[in-house]
Amino acid sequence: MPVAWLGRTSTEDTQDPTLSLPRQLRNARAALPPGWVIVAHFYDVESGRKDLDARGHSRAHERFNISIPRDGGIADLLEEAKAPDRRFAAVICESIERVARRTYFGTKIEYQLEQSGVALCAADEPILTDARAKRATPTLTRRVKQAVSEWYVLQMLELSWDGFIQHIEQGWNIGKPPYGYVAERVPHPVPAKREQGLTKHRLRPDPACAHVVTEIFRMRVLFRFSYARIAAELNKDLLTYPPPRPNRADTAKRRWTASAVRSILENPKYTGYQVWNRKARKKRGNRANPVSEWVWSPRPTHEPLVTPELFDAAWPAASAHPGIRKERAARADAASADRFYVLRSYLVCALCDHRMYGKDSKGRSYYACQPKKDQHQDSDWYASHPKAIWISERAMLEAIHTFFEDRVFGPERRQLLEAALTETATAATGPDRSADIQRLQAEADSLARRKELLLDQLASPDGDDGDPETAAEFRRGIRKRFDAMEHERRAVLAQLETLRTETAPAGPGDLDLIEAIPQLSFRFAHLPDTLKREVFDAFRLRVRYDGRDRGVQLQATIMGAVAPELARIGERAGTAARAVDQPIGERPRQDSNLRPSA
Incomplete structure (x- = not known):
């Protein structure tokens, strides 16, 4: 029987695909019943927790010299399984968690393959060759393994999160030191890692460019210069204000840019605190997280380059800068x-x-x-x-x-x-806005109640009857409406907070x-x-x-x-x-x- 092999390793910085994938293929081949032959190889180097629509499109495997010919990824496997002239009648993997690290997507892939007449087998599970064999116990075993696999990943993520928090609270920096600082390296406290030459580092002001950070904040707060205007001022004297150097030397512009200035003004590490989780680097494409999700050290851990008050004054992204044109000499006949x-x-x-x-x-x-x-x-x-x-x-x-x-x-x-x-x-403080405040509060409460009704529909057992594909679509639809309502509720609450701030009596300062x-x-x-x-x-x-x-x-x-x-x-x-x-x-x-x- 022709069989397709499905393999997967996690992201390229946590596993070695040149070792993991050949091992998975060897174990899968050893578990095949007599007469079963692997005729196609599908594998990916990516996280198994990604949404199914995003799976199979990674090109991370191209960075490695993997000795296994590749016919595609999980997306290509599912697409070929639908074809009447497909090359295989079954799919085998080393273990079911290689298919997906989320139970929902793992069962969905299994269901799609079964709808196409393709069986999904695992090397560490009994492979049923008799169509009349009982499937209840093997199915229960697989579901338990899928649940344990998802639980294991969630537990590791939570423990890793707690570890990062401890790392930050102790004052250790994560990643490259920001502009204006250099790494003060110390031997790694773990002996095994210390023997490998690994280190940890705190931040120490860079005598060559620490003053530039202070000057950038001063120009932003004192003169309210735009990012581009600050960059232009710094570019007038690159010896006094050396520009940042990127990780890749071939991408260096050797001058200041508006984006470089902005990244400095938005980095709270310059206040002397260690801060983590400012960017969602995995799920949201490096987008900024809300300030409420940042993780701060409980006390300053390194020498600050600006005061917290100066950082707060420069922080508001919406603060209006003067927007003036370049000053030109007045002329009597000028426009x-x-x-x-x-x-x-x-x-x-x-x-x-x-x-x-x-x-x-x-x-x-x-x-x-x-x-x-x-x-x-x-x-x-x-x-x-x-x-x-x-x-x-x-x-x-x-x-x-x-x-x-x-x-x-x-x-x-x-x-x-x-x-x-x-x-x-x-x-008088202005017109009475109490009616607007009550209206916005009622709208926010209404959206919250409608969200609860959606959750009640999702929890109802009636929604699980019928076609599983239809039920999954039903759950996705509820999820989309829930997300839309939550975004709308947050927008209303933001308007409400702004209105309350505007109508609150101002203090004397x-x-x-x-x-x-x-x-x-x-x-x-x-x-x-x-x-x-x-x-x-x-x-x-x-x-x-x-x-x-x-x-x-x-x-x-x-x-x-x-x-x-x-x-x-x-x-x-x-x-x-x-x-x-x-x-x-x-x-x-x-x-x-x-x-x-x-």
Whole structure:
């Protein structure tokens, strides 16, 4: 009887296919009854826990010199089994767990082969050659072995997970040290592995590039540069800011890229903690896991390159960066895109929440908001929005200069801040959103109840009657609907959390932070425009202009993580302004009639 052999080894980094597959073939051939001959060889180097649709497509076997001719993988075997001119009448494997490590997929493969008239045999089980032989006990034995096989894998995964957690808690690093660190290797604590030269390592700052990590976080938090902008700044001096080196030298770009900057800003190991499970490297194609699934060491395990506060300030991926165009020198006859507008990206229309853009009229700079009818006519605010709102740059700058001189650097800034916070706390917080909160909560509760109903259908014994293939399709359909409902429920809960955060009363913050900024007395108007923008970026200036009453709302933010940097920028601005007020070499004029007394 012609027989096809089915083999499988796990992923290439945990087993040696050049040894495992020949052993499986030898054991299968030794168990064949007289007259049975192996005529085809199907094998894969992949995990047996993958979904059936994803099985048989791995090319990992090409990396090994396997002495067995290959006719395909599990997918090719199932496809040929359906053909009327197939080369085999039965399939044999070393043991049933080689077919799949999940009972559901193992029984499904067995069922598909039986529907095609092909028997699935295992070398470590009795092979029934008599069609009238009893199958109850062999089937029970196989199902028990499949269940034990699945249990064994799950147990090993759980134990491995616990081992990784202990590894992290003890401060050992997993994988390549991140940029800015080098590996501080120690002999492996297990004698057998130590004799093989294996080591474990902790992280130690790299004196050549540790400062680059700190500078990247500083530019992100202080100036809110985009990833690409930070990369461009670093590429200006590659000797001071050496770029990362990838594992494969042939892929090195020898310059900074936006993705390299992002990977640094998203790595919490720079706070001094060991962190694991940030990426789903097996099931989800290296996608990022939710922060709630990260595994942190209980305490810092290595020298940090940034503070946790600085990392948190740089972490939000959705935080808006200034989005400014490159600063160009102003020209009288230049178009709007080529002019230098000091307040570009800071000024927002209070009616529509859109950024106001710079315009030039008769040699003077203005900022305008002119919403387009074809794009915004369906918005709630469009009917009450004037066709055009204009505000002079000079008038706006005067208000901003006074704001920084009095409320940021002035001697009475703390008293002004306390008064403003008191006024804000007593003012109305906005429209009542309790109805929206109740609606979203009811929607989330409804989705949770519908999920429970789906689980009740899945647990019902009536669903197991009839065609097994139909029953499996029924379970898959329920699973898809369950996943869709869960994603929808999480989205609703996210909206609910955002709404509750927005409607919650804001705290006063740390009033002492303003004392970290030096008190300075200078004319803000005397600063160069580029230095003004640097101060605006550092303090995260936000300006909201209401064209209805020509009211202006100004907001500056002082973050504790970068308070020392803000102080240095303020002192530099004060020095620059005073230099303009009193140019070097200029002396006060004196009356010629004044003479020293005799």
